[in-house]
Amino acid sequence: MTQNHLGKSIAQLSVLIQSGNLDPVELVEESLDAIRAHRDQAIFTRLLDDRAKDEAAASSKRLREGRSRGLLEGIPVAWKDLFDIAGLPTTAGSVVLADATPAQADADVVKALKAAGMIAIGRVNMSEFAFSGLGLNPHYGTPLNPRASDEPRIPGGSSSGSAVAVASGLVPVSIGTDTGGSVRIPSAFNGLVGYKASRGRYSMAGVFPLATSLDSLGPLTRTVQDAIWVDAAMRGGIMSDVARVAASGFSLVVPTTIVMDDAEEGVIRAFEAALARLSAAGVKVRRAAFPAFDALFQVMAEHGPLVTAEAFALHHRRLAGPEAQAMDRRVVARTRLGEKITLVGYLEILKVREQLIKDVQTTLGPNELIAYPSVAHVAPTLAPLEADDDLFVKINFKTLRNTLIGNFLDWCGVSLPCGNGGAGMPVGFLLSAPKGQDERLLTAALALEEIVAA
Template identity: 55%
Template sequence: MMAGSSLCSLAFLLQTGALCPVDLVESIYDRIDREDMDGVFVTLTRERALAEAHAARLRLREGRSHGLLDGVPIGWKDLFDMHASVTTAGSTVLADQPKARIDADVVATLADAGMVSIGRTNMSEFAFSGLGINPHYGTPINPHSIDEPLIPGGSSSGSGVAVATGLLAVAMGSDTGGSVRIPAALTGIVGYKATRGRYSMRGVFPLAISLDSLGPLTRSVRDTVMIDAGLRGCLLALPVRRACPTRLVVPTNIVFDNCDPAVVHAFDAAIGRIADSGIPVERRPMPCFSTIFELMGRHGALASAQAFVLHRERLSSPNVVEMDRRMVARARQGERMALSDYMTLQAERERLITEFNSLLAPGELLAHPTVPQLAPPLVPLLLDDDLFNHTNALMLRNTLIGNFLDMCAISIPCGPEGSLPIGFQLAAPRNEDDRLLRVAMELEQLIRAAG
């Protein structure tokens, strides 16, 4: 596969017979074997992938294509059950667990569409960090690193790097506080967080069940739309790119705090191009954003509380010494949350979701930087726990708002050529995914234009 090939272009080549699925899969594994792909995958599923590719080749030759995704390779974050493979969630403590008996629902759906599963992509252990660092399977290096290795963003780090390097056109991730959008922003690709529940979570290892959502990492919004359609079984009804009357709202509180000037400049340049195209843009405060962080300061974080319940037995077992100490420390914060605090947070969350939805008029979408900083160097974060925690909190800040308020959101690259990647996030209230994706397709070129 040529580096940077889009899902749409691969689909066209495969459907027309100009590209053979088996040759494509073999070229991917050849590149993995030939190049330094340390930390990108936890497990490669060669036998499965080659069997799926041979089946796709036969279907395509005989005119029995399963659809536009038939024969297209995909990577799966190491949270998704895959038949006859162990789901380790980026942790060695799960390595001796039984192999999955069946695929996760979304894996099965795309397998039925003819997609070819290349392997399990690496991630932050148990998906509990926005930086993408993994002490067990290695950390995928951001492909935009020059003089020193930069973090890829997490927790869907391997999925982000697999797409950003052009190895794959699409890889699946999960997003509990930004785990799809952060690696997308830091590696210069598109990352879409679907509304929680848009796709089935059955067979997906959780982190915080009231916040977890899924989404693909791709090279374009159109690719995202195609994979979203495949995940919902409606590839025959792809939305058409057309003018979408809309208005963008840029929040003036929280999301620009401690922003790198380069991020602000790139975002403002993109907003300027959008405004010049005739789309109204308004800057105004979103009080509920500030309230979220006030609530977390008083009561704690929902993600930590739910992660502690999920991992309670592991945290008290001898195996805890085999886990990332930073993940352990963060999960143990949830142990200190009183039931009254937890109930208050849940009630306030529902109130704030309703409040947020009422703040946006019909046709309005949010726009702001996906993350406030450029990808930082990896090595200092390995050596300094305080720096790690500070950077992790900053990287998660803008994106976790969308999970807390149950939004759907997409990150699109907006940085100028030659700079480190910068993400531009569009977001909409829950269950407005179709509108969000239509607007994102309409605005993508304006957002991406060099500035």
């Protein structure tokens, strides 16, 4: 079979499918064949052959009968390995859940995309229990960043397989989760669009948690348009309210606090070049200090990270038993730090968080969006991180630093490709907005995408 549909966007595939020039059955077979033949077998943890072929056949039948369910009809989608798939255990990137009770039903968002005509092609790899921004997994292997041309580099995490599957052209979209940057980081490292929706925008039923105060979902795609279509479908909608508007109507504020600290020269160069293009296109850009960022990291230093407290509460029985021996040592070590966070400390973190969310509103001007690099460095090489746990901890924190701000402050965010940094690796341009302003954020991302990427 000639494989000439891989690497296309959802929009490109949709035109072919709706016009009758591409059958969903052919597309699914092409995708499955490509996944099996791919040199990196750590991307997918499980292929859903029978389900995918059945769903493709049903999609093909609807199209022949003039009953297309819309723009996403017949489009393959990969799911991060923490969304429930009926009949399978949800393993969350861990071997300790391999024998867990199979899910009785699909996660709500899996059902929603199936209802939109999308085809579940398989489950993709991730950091164990979603607790790392780097994407290493000692159990199922670490998916390699396909953009690296010098030596093996990390994919970013925790939605590692999601990013690599899309960047490698195996699927046009994968759905990930984002608790501290797990959609936006791998998207930035792999040159993709990564949309972290506002927490609560989608149903979390059937999604294995990490920290419920922070967990959110979102698609990793090739374009903003694709992300907009998937977003609507994940909420049970047919069409989106996002419209195309001119770039000149937007205003951005660039923080001068923390986010540029120790940033690589190539990242700064790519980000500043994107800002210059945006300014030339009429986008208003100003710079401002964000004292809330300093306060955020101060409360983390004093009481511990919110994510660590909630992850420990979730896994404390597992960590106290024999299962801990079968877990990634780095995940175990990081999660156990949550034991040191007291109830008083946890409640203080929540209190400070609530106040900081309000304080940030006073820093933002009317209708301003926040802009800064998604990550302060490009994807690092893999080997040193596998060999040195202290280096792993250091780089993991630096990788998560910029994106976790948005989770703590309850923002929505989109990482857009904005050029390349060191070793020719992609750099991400992060646009963020306060919770609930997803339509405004996506409207801006759609308007600014081509300028940012030029």
